Amino acid sequence: MTSNNQPDAARLSPAALAQIRAFQQNEVTEAEVYRRIVRRTKDAGNRDTLLRIADEEAKHAAIWQRYTGEEMRPQAGKVRRYALIALVFGFTFAVKLMEKGEAKAQISYEELAREAPEALDIRADEEAHEQALLAMLDEERLSYVGSMVLGMNDAMVEMTGTLAGLTLAMQNTRLIALSGLITGIAATLSMASSEYLSSKSEGREDAFKSATYTGIAYLVTVALLILPYLLFDEAHYLWAMATMIVIVLLILVVFNYYISVAQDLPFKKRFGQMAGISLGVAALSFVIGILVKQFLGVDI
Missing domain, CATH: 1.20.1260 (Ferritin)
Structure with missing residues (x-):
């Protein structure tokens, strides 16, 4: 010194x-x-x-x-x-x-x-x-992480399964996108209203805001998953589905990293669980699409 x-x-x-x-x-x-x-x-x-x-x-x-x-x-x-x-x-x-x-x-x-x-x-x-x-x-936004997770996770599971099943059943990107969009919008409204009613029944004053976060998370996820079917031409439905799977993984990486940092939660465990569920449902729905097309003899 x-x-x-x-x-x-x-x-x-x-x-x-x-x-x-x-x-x-x-x-x-x-x-x-x-x-x-x-x-x-x-x-x-x-x-x-x-x-x-x-x-x-x-x-x-x-x-x-x-x-x-x-x-x-x-x-x-x-x-x-x-x-x-x-x-x-x-x-x-x-x-x-x-x-x-x-x-x-x-x-x-x-x-x-x-x-x-x-x-x-x-x-x-x-x-x-x-x-x-x-x-x-x-x-505020972190107070509604549960609502966002609910909307995003539901959209992941439902839409990856729906789009994977439609891919083999329809084999046309435009028809798949149209069907997926109609299903996604209807599911968004259903999910948001269910969250509102659930929150309202619990006496929460922020029921509308919670439902809004859920609905937005669901709708954004739906839009991202349908996007590949709008970008690829009608015959490249398998490329569109592969791109959709990649988008699912990217959404899961980004969202779970955000949550892990903002709320000090483990990243790998949450990512593994959500990826396993979403991709598992997609694979099962893909097989169902093949079976439906084979046994019902539907050719679109």
């Missing part, structure tokens, strides 16, 4: 100094990300929590700056990227994704603490205080 009680960067090993610089840059950038997200956050409680986390990040950056003697600016590209993610997917997903992807230590905190004693205190602060603050975030 120097005579004014400030750490002496010259006494740090190159590895420790490089790690501290990385930590400082990360803290400065994340503090700015939180402040940027606050600008679009309407709920007062969430705004307060996000600002408190930003202050924590800034405090840690100030501690690291005592070692580096450098004043760092936020990384503009990273700030814009996470601000955009927050706008599209919600601030809870954005900040938790950012925290998961923050710079990893090249040397252990214990080893760094030999040269920078505050390292262990900062790690403990981040693991306890900041995580507690993140848990306080209350974003």
Whole structure:
């Protein structure tokens, strides 16, 4: 230490100094990300929590700056990227994704603490205080994840099965798309109304909003699954079905990754369960389509 009680960067090993610089840059950038997200956050409680986390990040950056003697600016590209993610997917997903992807230590905190004693205190602060603050975030869209899962999962199971069965029964992409679209719209209305009645019977005041989230999730899934049958010509129905299966897997990957990050849930287990059910039903319906066409002698 120097005579004014400030750490002496010259006494740090190159590895420790490089790690501290990385930590400082990360803290400065994340503090700015939180402040940027606050600008679009309407709920007062969430705004307060996000600002408190930003202050924590800034405090840690100030501690690291005592070692580096450098004043760092936020990384503009990273700030814009996470601000955009927050706008599209919600601030809870954005900040938790950012925290998961923050710079990893090249040397252990214990080893760094030999040269920078505050390292262990900062790690403990981040693991306890900041995580507690993140848990306080209350974003509306995450309150209706159950409704979205219900709509998306039902659409996956019903529409992959329906479209797979229709593919072999009709062997014409336009007819399959038309039948699937009619079925999908009717099922969307049925699913949304069922969710509304179910929520209403439970005395929930947000029954309409819950039904809306369910219906939108169902309809978007239906549209994505039918899309390949509109893009391929009439004779390439098997290519359309194969593309539909790929879309199913992509939806499952994206949605389950979103849920796993936003709600701290296991990704692989949820993805495996949903993929197994959806693809299993599709395979069974495909076989049924073959049998129906064979035994009933229907040729469209």
